[in-house]
Amino acid sequence: MGAAPASRDVTSYGMGLAAPLALFFLVFFVAPLLQLFWLSLHNDTAGLQWGLGQYLHFLTDPFSLGVLGSTLLLGAEVTAVCLVLGFPIAWLYQRVGPRLQTIIILIVLLPLLTSVVVRTFAWIVILGRQGIINATLQWLGVIDTPLKLLYTQFGVVIALAQVQMPLMTLPLITALGRIDPNLDDASCSLGAGSWRTFFRIVLPLSLPGVIAGCTLTYAAAITAFITQSLVGGGQMLFMPMYLYQQASTLQNWPFAAAISIIFLLAVLAVVSVFTTLGRMSRGYGGA
Amino acid sequence: MRGRRRTLEALSFELVMTVIAVIALVIIIAPSLVVLIVSFTSGFSLRFPPPGYSLRWYAELWNAWQLHFAAKNSLIVALWATGLSVVLGVAAALAISRSRTLSARLLDSLFMSPLVLPALAFGLAALMLFSLIGLPVSPLTLVIGHTVVCVPYVVRNTVAALAQLEPTLLESSAVLGASRLYTFRRIVLPLIRPGIIAGAFIAFMSSFDNVPVSLFLRDAATDMLPIRMWQDLEGKLDVTIAALSGVLIIATVALVAIMERVTGLSRRLTN
Numbered sequence: 001m002g003a004a005p006a007s008r009d010v011t012s013y014g015m016g017l018a019a020p021l022a023l024f025f026l027v028f029f030v031a032p033l034l035q036l037f038w039l040s041l042h043n044d045t046a047g048l049q050w051g052l053g054q055y056l057h058f059l060t061d062p063f064s065l066g067v068l069g070s071t072l073l074l075g076a077e078v079t080a081v082c083l084v085l086g087f088p089i090a091w092l093y094q095r096v097g098p099r100l101q102t103i104i105i106l107i108v109l110l111p112l113l114t115s116v117v118v119r120t121f122a123w124i125v126i127l128g129r130q131g132i133i134n135a136t137l138q139w140l141g142v143i144d145t146p147l148k149l150l151y152t153q154f155g156v157v158i159a160l161a162q163v164q165m166p167l168m169t170l171p172l173i174t175a176l177g178r179i180d181p182n183l184d185d186a187s188c189s190l191g192a193g194s195w196r197t198f199f200r201i202v203l204p205l206s207l208p209g210v211i212a213g214c215t216l217t218y219a220a221a222i223t224a225f226i227t228q229s230l231v232g233g234g235q236m237l238f239m240p241m242y243l244y245q246q247a248s249t250l251q252n253w254p255f256a257a258a259i260s261i262i263f264l265l266a267v268l269a270v271v272s273v274f275t276t277l278g279r280m281s282r283g284y285g286g287a
Numbered sequence: 288m289r290g291r292r293r294t295l296e297a298l299s300f301e302l303v304m305t306v307i308a309v310i311a312l313v314i315i316i317a318p319s320l321v322v323l324i325v326s327f328t329s330g331f332s333l334r335f336p337p338p339g340y341s342l343r344w345y346a347e348l349w350n351a352w353q354l355h356f357a358a359k360n361s362l363i364v365a366l367w368a369t370g371l372s373v374v375l376g377v378a379a380a381l382a383i384s385r386s387r388t389l390s391a392r393l394l395d396s397l398f399m400s401p402l403v404l405p406a407l408a409f410g411l412a413a414l415m416l417f418s419l420i421g422l423p424v425s426p427l428t429l430v431i432g433h434t435v436v437c438v439p440y441v442v443r444n445t446v447a448a449l450a451q452l453e454p455t456l457l458e459s460s461a462v463l464g465a466s467r468l469y470t471f472r473r474i475v476l477p478l479i480r481p482g483i484i485a486g487a488f489i490a491f492m493s494s495f496d497n498v499p500v501s502l503f504l505r506d507a508a509t510d511m512l513p514i515r516m517w518q519d520l521e522g523k524l525d526v527t528i529a530a531l532s533g534v535l536i537i538a539t540v541a542l543v544a545i546m547e548r549v550t551g552l553s554r555r556l557t558n
Contacts, residue, residue, distance in 0.1 A: 010457050010458060010460075010461040010467065010470070011385060011454035011457045011458060012385040012386060013381040013382050013385070014382065015382050015383075015386065015388075015390065015391065016382065017378040017379065017381050017382035018378065018379040018382035018383055018391075018394050020374075020375050020378060020379070021375040021376065021378065021379035021398065021438065021442075022379070022394060022397070024375055024434070024435075025397055025398065025435070028413065028416075028431050028432075028434075028435055029397075029400075029401065029409070029435050030397075031416055032409065032412035032413045032415065032416040033408075033409070033412050035412060035415055035416050035419065036408070036411065036412035036415060039415060084307070085307060085310070085311035085314065086311065088304045088305070088307040088308035088311060089308045089311050089312060091304050091308065092304065092305060092308035092309075102547075102553060104312070105553035105556075105557065106543065106547070106553060107312055107315055107316050108312075108315060109543065109552070109553060109556065110315075110316070110319065110539065110540065110543060111315055111318075111319070113489070113492050113539050113542075113543055114319060114535070114536060114539050115495075115496045115513060115516075115532075115535050115539075116496055116498070116513070117496070117498070117513045117516045117517050117520070117532075118319075118322065118516075118532040118535050118536060119318055119319075120520075121322065121516070121520060121528060121529070121532055122318030122319060122321055122322045122532070123318060124333075124520065124524065125318075125321055125322060125325055125333045125335060125529075126317075126318060126321055126335075128333065128524075130332065130333070130334045130335070131333075131335060132321060132335040135334075135335060135336075158314075161314075162314055162315060162318060165311070165314075165315055166315075170556050170557055173557045174557050177557070188297075193296040193297065193300075194296055194297040194299075194300035194301070195296065195299075195300050198300065215403070216403075219403045222405075223405040223406065223407065223499075225407055225498065225499055226498055226513075226517055229521075230517070230520055230521070239405075240405060240407045240499070243405075243407055243408065243411065244407060244502070247411050247503075248502070248503075253411075253415065256411060257411070257412075257415070260405070260407075260408035260411055260412065261408075263405055263408060264404060264405060264408055267403060267404065267405060268404075271403055
């Protein structure tokens with residue numbers, strides 16, 4: 001009632017301005033995904049025979065389920081590593097002067113904007129048989145023969161953690177910046193130690209940032225096709241490569257479509273679990 | 288005694304956090320440094336440390352016409368995708384930024400969803416649609432696909448810049464008799480320009496680096512730089528790729544430094 005008519009409100013713009021992008025998305029984003037879904041509901045490659053055959057095939061095939069399971073596990077491992085390494089960076093950021101703050105941010109930011117192929121290539125150089133880790137260990141006399149680091153789960157996790165680290169650290173820095181520094185002092189002066197203050201005050205209050213960071217890191221880690229395939233090599237198969245092989249090499253589009261939908265649903269499920277947790281934690285940490 | 292234990296306890300906490308933070312920062316920065324050093328090797332392998340130093344692989348890069356061709360394609364597609372993203376994204380951001388309606392929030396989620404959905408699945412889906420409507424893969428389909436995955440960065444950064452804008456500025460301008468278009472050109476646009484530039488920069492970088500969408504939407508004649516590099520790495524470990532990586536790292540550092548000056552990029556991404 002009291003609001004001014006839309007035509008006279010000079011501080012906002014009409015929704016019509018969103019129409020071109022909305023239309024663009026409808027045609028080139030929503031329609032393709034709907035068609036993907038439609039094709040996944042067909043048993044034959046020509047897309048004539050309706051049925052749930054593709055999904056049944058995936059869900060009863062131990063190999064396919066194994067690929068899905070190892071992909072979800074990989075995401076969890078990478079997210080955990082990023083959280084453990086990223087949180088102290090965000091903590092350090094709040095403790096140093098503005099000059100060091102800019103340096104830390106730029107260090108964190110740089111990988112985000114460097115080509116993923118370049119970053120992955122760097123890990124091939126580091127983890128290879130003649131790479132920096134093996135060379136150092138041999139020089140120190142710890143090992144005689146080079147360790148196999150490339151094409152292992154360990155290699156994939158550490159490379160992905162480095163590649164996705166900015167996605168975890170940036171929201172954490174934002175979240176920690178919003179915490180009233182007096183709370184820290186209050187907790188300490190009331191007799192709680194630093195560790196206790198960290199786990200009882202700082203960590204709970206930064207939960208929105210933790211959850212935002214985990215969502216982004218997880219979604220990025222399980223879909224990181226390039227890093228997974230180059231550092232993981234041929235022996236390790238994750239969902240994106242599985243999808244690509246079925247679609248491109250084998251031309252089995254309905255099955256590739258079903259893999260895509262299952263993968264999309266898995267990502268959406270994880271994101272919505274994190275979002276729900278985030279909404280709950282905001283009531284807790286928003287004070 | 289108690290006080291002493293307290294300081295020891297505080298010290299242990301600070302030490303552990305600082306050590307982990309420094310290790311993490313080293314892990315983040317080390318790979319780029321290693322690649323830079325290896326790219327100056329005089330040898331034929333990616334051995335670290337290199338047996339000697341030279342610029343031979345950078346010279347080799349000069350003659351690598353396949354890489355030049357792929358780089359040119361990637362650059363053209365990235366420029367078009369960024370341009371389209373800015374036009375569509377800024378308009379959409381203006382519409383949804385100050386509106387609290389349900390449709391504005393739904394549109395916001397829709398425009399952001401390419402950021403979390405697997406790009407490879409979208410690439411396959413777009414290929415299926417294009418083949419259904421009879422549009423052959425070409426640089427045009429590449430630009431369309433790249434725009435879908437890059438426009439979220441423009442929308443997000445423009446919305447953030449608009450949120451900082453004082454509504455009273457717009458009201459005063461209107462009270463003084465300025466038309467909406469004039470107010471937009473003289474007040475709104477100059478104030479949100481750094482946000483738009485930051486968004487466009489990130490959109491450009493992510494298009495230039497995109498593999499999953501390009502894999503499905505390019506035609507055989509359109510080689511893209513990251514795909515070329517990826518396929519070269521799958522086959523053999525070529526030192527030329529190290530030199531190319533060196534060029535890309537230095538270019539990225541330079542661009543980030545410029546963007547930091549122009550738009551305050553680092554503050555933009557942590558607020």
